[in-house]
Amino acid sequence: MHPDASEAQIEAVAESLRKAHYTELALKSAQARRAKSAAAKDTKRRRTQDELAQYTASKSERAAA
Template sequence: MARQQNPGATEAELAGIAASLKKAHYQALALKSAQARRIKREMAQKAKASRVQAELAQARTAPAA
């Protein structure tokens, strides 16, 4: 890909470009991973809050023993 973008570049320049492209690719993957983990964590927190609210509502309506 680096050679396609810069056909007149030297081997050293191509190596630097390739390293930059590789770094950018892995940074994009890391960002997507972090976003997915954040969404998963938020969904788990909402689910837990819903369960707690349901348990509290059930406890309020249950007759005292």
């Protein structure tokens, strides 16, 4: 900031910095939400695969008996 800046210029810079700060926070929040969602989907997919494997194994055991 220039030392001879007017109050209006200082206020404009301050507003710009505030907007940039909140934009950065919003982007980080969105990234965190996407990561959390992806982790939840991976967990659900893994659990479903495990359940399917257990079902298939028990079905094979019943057929062999």
